[in-house]
Amino acid sequence: xxxxxxxxxxxxxxxxxxxxxxxxxxxxxxxxxxxxxxxxxxxxxxxxxxxxxxxxxxxxxxxxxxxxxxxxxxxxxxxxxxxxxxxxxxx
Numbered sequence: 424x425x426x427x428x429x430x431x432x433x434x435x436x437x438x439x440x441x442x443x444x445x446x447x448x449x450x451x452x453x454x455x456x457x458x459x460x461x462x463x464x465x466x467x468x469x470x471x472x473x474x475x476x477x478x479x480x481x482x483x484x485x486x487x488x489x490x491x492x493x494x495x496x497x498x499x500x501x502x503x504x505x506x507x508x509x510x511x512x513x514x
Contacts, residue, residue, distance in 0.1 A: 436489045441497070441504040443486060444479070448472035454511050461511040472501050 442460065445451045450468035451460040476497050479487045490497045 433489050437496075437500055438504065440486045440489065441500040444472050444475050444501055445505055445508075447475055450505060451508050454513060456513040457511055460508055462508050469501075469505060472505075473498060476501060
């Protein structure tokens with residue numbers, strides 16, 4: 424059970440890191456009405472997210488330590504999280 428819990432904790436940390444990077448890049452924003460992150464429709468935001476992620480990996484930032492320096496895994500997860508974000512249903 425300890426190994427399974429650790430793996431779940433690591434995956435949550437990874438998902439949280441990808442979400443935080445997308446927030447910092449302004450690729451996603453929080454919609455109070457939808458009560459969810461939504462696409463900010465900024466065409467340059469994903470490129471900014473990749474740059475932020477790359478910089479964090481280079482600096483071994485505490486947010487991305489769980490990736491153990493694996494840039495590809497981080498970028499792929501950012502892509503996956505971003506692909507799962509919906510458009511705002513309020514507008």
